[in-house]
Amino acid sequence: MPVTPHFKWRVFISAGLALAFLVMFVSGIVLYISPPGRVANWTDWNIFGLTKKGWQNQHVIFGFAFIILSIFHLFVINWKAFFSYIKSKASKGLNSPAELLTSLVLFAVLAVGTFWHLPPFEQIIALGDRLSGSWEDKTGGPPVPHAETLSLEELGKMPRVNEPGSELLKKLQAAGIKASSTQQTLLEIAAENGAEVQRLYDIMVEGKRSGGLGEGGGWGKKTLGEAANAAGVAPLALQQALKQQGIEAAPDERIADIASKNGLGTPDLIRKINAMTEKR
Numbered sequence: 639m640p641v642t643p644h645f646k647w648r649v650f651i652s653a654g655l656a657l658a659f660l661v662m663f664v665s666g667i668v669l670y671i672s673p674p675g676r677v678a679n680w681t682d683w684n685i686f687g688l689t690k691k692g693w694q695n696q697h698v699i700f701g702f703a704f705i706i707l708s709i710f711h712l713f714v715i716n717w718k719a720f721f722s723y724i725k726s727k728a729s730k731g732l733n734s735p736a737e738l739l740t741s742l743v744l745f746a747v748l749a750v751g752t753f754w755h756l757p758p759f760e761q762i763i764a765l766g767d768r769l770s771g772s773w774e775d776k777t778g779g780p781p782v783p784h785a786e787t788l789s790l791e792e793l794g795k796m797p798r799v800n801e802p803g804s805e806l807l808k809k810l811q812a813a814g815i816k817a818s819s820t821q822q823t824l825l826e827i828a829a830e831n832g833a834e835v836q837r838l839y840d841i842m843v844e845g846k847r848s849g850g851l852g853e854g855g856g857w858g859k860k861t862l863g864e865a866a867n868a869a870g871v872a873p874l875a876l877q878q879a880l881k882q883q884g885i886e887a888a889p890d891e892r893i894a895d896i897a898s899k900n901g902l903g904t905p906d907l908i909r910k911i912n913a914m915t916e917k918r
Contacts, residue, residue: 651711658704665697670766673773679825680780682834683773781914782882786828786835790820797871797879797915799843806842813841858894858904862887869915879914 669690673683678690688696751759780786781798788796790810791803799806803820810817810827815838817827828835857865862880866873866889873889880887880896885907887896897907 647710648715651707651715654707655704655711658700658707661700662697662704665693665700668693669697671769673770676780676783676785677773679784679786679835680839681773681836682828780835780839782879785839786825787823789823790817790827793824793839793842794820795872795875795878797866797869797876800871800875801842809842810838815841857908858897859892861890861892862896863889865893865911866915869911871915876911876914880910883910885910 668685672678672685672690672693673681675690677683683690685693748759750756752763755763781796782788785793785796789803790806793799794801794803794806807817807820815827815833816831824835824838827833828838831838860868862876863873866876869876877887877889885896885900885902887900891899893907893911894904897904900907902910
């Protein structure tokens, strides 16, 4: 009778490690250049059919697979050779203090340089941030961060929209979008209809008159409330929208004072307000 070959664990684990490393390598690059979550969710961004969340899941799962396979590779399949190797290298390391010290210094430089944002680590991180931010320039972002998690009722209170949730619901239904309640979030409606969140938003704000302040007109001397009224939005709605971006402001504060208090230039704050209040 032919002898059934034994299952070759070394081959299985070696191949598994190589494949897991390949997936982590590819997913790491994709996540390095991917847009921020607020933009990825808003535009239904994907590569090879996987959204940003999908790539994150792949990276995490194959990372765990790599760790588990590595443990089996070192401590189960090759444990004798591994400990013998460690013992010999430890002995040689003590006899070669320069090499051992260099290795420890390199590890410390990588850790400290990354933590304190020192060059060239800062440049590598900044490049990733620029690549990530470029997606927002191309596709546009939500009116407020993670607007996809807002219900229609909550979205209607945002400066760019400024309309009752019931009216937004009617617009979606008139466009053939399945939606039944103003308490549904944009993400839920998009998932139910297989549509991009951004497309739903465009339907709801289509045909609205442009708002915004413009960069002239001495807006720095005017209050947030005056700016909101000029842009055709509620002062409290604009205040809330700014707060969601980490900008503290009160309706009776001057634009210039708000900018200074939050470490911004007045023109920068005005541009942010324009972005929040302009309606497509």
